Amino acid sequence: MDGAQRLKRRRRPLRWLWVGAVAAPLTFAAPTFSRPPSHAIGLVITSWHYDFYQTPGGKEECPDGFDHDDKQQLRATKDGDEQFKKYGAYEGRGPDGESSHYFPWLIKDVFPFPELRTEKSVGLNLDGTNDGRATDKTCAHDKFTSPEGERVDNQMARVLSCTPAWRPDGFSREFIGQEFEHSPLNRLVVEIAGVDDDRNDPDVVVTIAKGRDKLLASSPGKFVPYLFQRIDERYPRFINTTHGKIVDGVLTTDPIPVMDRSVLWVTHPGEQRLRDARLRLKLTDDGAEGYFAGYEDLKIWWSMYGKGVPGQLGPFSYAGQYGAAMRYADGFKDPATGQCRAISTTYKVTAVRALIPNGSTQDRSRQVAQSGGSRPSDAGVRR
């Protein structure tokens, strides 16, 4: 036996160790024929993006054309050149040079906002009405019709759909998609606990929490299932629990009154608050796909969205989008002013199965039972 053969032979046990290490979690986690009577399904979200009805070139839904940016708007403004000279920034379009990102309500665009001209949209029926009439909590709005014929709410489509950045090949859509995949701040795990039957179960406990681990892709967009994904327990306020049901393999959750999550948004760490947030996910053996929907809290959303790319990269007008968001806001009416403070939004999500080692299923089941569906306490927010 020569040296090379000896070395090869010595390496064999190591090779088997590798095979074992790779196979172990798969063996442990792959769908089995003898699941325990009540078990948990772990998922990690692998993509998350706004979902709108968009056709090539926007001919059908955006017949008035697309949005304009700060530079185009300022140049078309009477005294725009003088304003630019005074404040030295295209976004400084407010009466005192205020930025369109941070004071959009002070700015009036020259070019009209491109309105969405379609009644089609994906989404969920968030207000429970078929006609979008005002209720105690919601403002009157025009509902959309989903491809399945359901009357749904997704007013965010009216704000962003006719912006090139949010078209299927747009900069923001691509950039945010990449960030979702790569940043731990965007990691979201879902634990469905108390599952007696993966296809039909009238009551399961669902925890949605910030995750702490990386996604692993075997090829672009193809994520490896059944890896460990820890809940990031450093952030109790990003751990949310609710009840749900599984019907014919589709999980639908009850609304979570306030769901906060951390985000990385165009390189900016921030957070997002969805009110009455809910999930509808079609479960598969390896993962899931479906919708995350709720009312996006506009103050917190704008604190994140307003820090995004300069409008020139859209192109879009922050002032125009903010105005549309306030105009089409349909949730969480301020009783004093009648203005709605949140807007119905639907995100399309995909997920792969994951092993959640710190899921604490039993503890959280108790918590949700005791709290009537609200979040665990925020007390003691520390690492």
Added chain:
Amino acid sequence: MRMIRTKLIQAGVALGFLLTMGAGHAVEPAAWGGAPVTVQMTEDGPVLATASGMTLYTWTQEDSSPGKALCANKRYTEGRDPFSNVVPFPNAEHRRTCIDKWRPLLADAKAAPQGPWSLVKRDDGALQWAYERHPLYSSIKDRAPGDVNGQGYTRLGFIGGWRPAFAPLGFPPGVKLVRQPEGLVLATGDGRPLFLRHGPQRICDGCADELEPLRAAAVAHVQGDWSVLEIGNGRRQFAYKGRALFVSPLGMEGRELGAGWAPAVWRRSAGHPTEFSTRFTVIGDVYTTKEGMALYVFSCGSFTGDALSCDDPGDAAAYWALHCGKAEVCAKLWRLVRAPKAARPVGDWSVVDVAVPLYGDTTGSTYLPAEAPSRVKAWAWRGRPLYTFADDGEPGQVLGHGRENATGSGFNAIIVPGSEVQR
């Protein structure tokens, strides 16, 4: 020449020794090579300083032209933004020049270059000291010895191309200091903090299960508090003050370590005023009020060759207006953190006079405190007044963090050094 370098290194080592022994602010009064330079301790480590102890800086824009001073007395009135648009500077006729904000360390006519110390002839004929061919400057933002206020501060850290001129430390090659919550910590060249094991042992069995020894090359030369331990099989490990040093393997930084490990602290942080606290947020631990509301500072830079800051009193008010409008509106949105009479500076924290209002006309200049209708005492971090953000509705929120424009000018929460979360 060699003697001068040695002297400087010795001074650094001696300084390190003094500081680790708890000597606090030690200054080495030295006139190395005729340069009127001292070493001053700062929260970032020992720096070269003027004779009066003010921190000296070098500029990255001069890195590619060694021995030339590019920071000039030229007033720029416009620049280019990241989209190559030509952008006029607001209130341009009052814009200051690079040397208005960065004062060259001038040499007299008799000065002679020695060792790492050289002389640069400026455009106006004046001579300026340079260290290792980097021209040296002091910052108008520094008010007292030990200040390192000159750098711009953004959500991505310190920017603007200016950096303190750190004094040599006499550490082994590949070891440096990094800021961590505890203070200045020994680290590898790529910034991984070094750790010590509690207890008396010099050689640690089982430590390698969590961290790996900081390996020393066979030819490693050490001095002062540094030594090399033989750890078997011909392997050698660096030790500091007789304690073996360990490091996280690459790619495994930041994980939680078992009990018994402590960062290799070279100098403890001076801490923060008792009025403040820290809180864990989406960006890491940030400094907060006692009530948990995040503390922010404003930092401003401009698009030009001089990359001049625009956040000093007397600079254009438009840079503030962009982020917060008229002065009255601005003051409600960004609430100045006033300092009580008894407030005393500590470490990075000081008390400064702030004009109230900050400006009158958004197209004019911000007031110098002495010219303002009134002024108040406010807390400052690295010379920058502190603010809380009205939109932060609850403790632990940092909604104002990164409210910047394309140059990185704007407001940012202050992250406890070394505590940033992975983004």
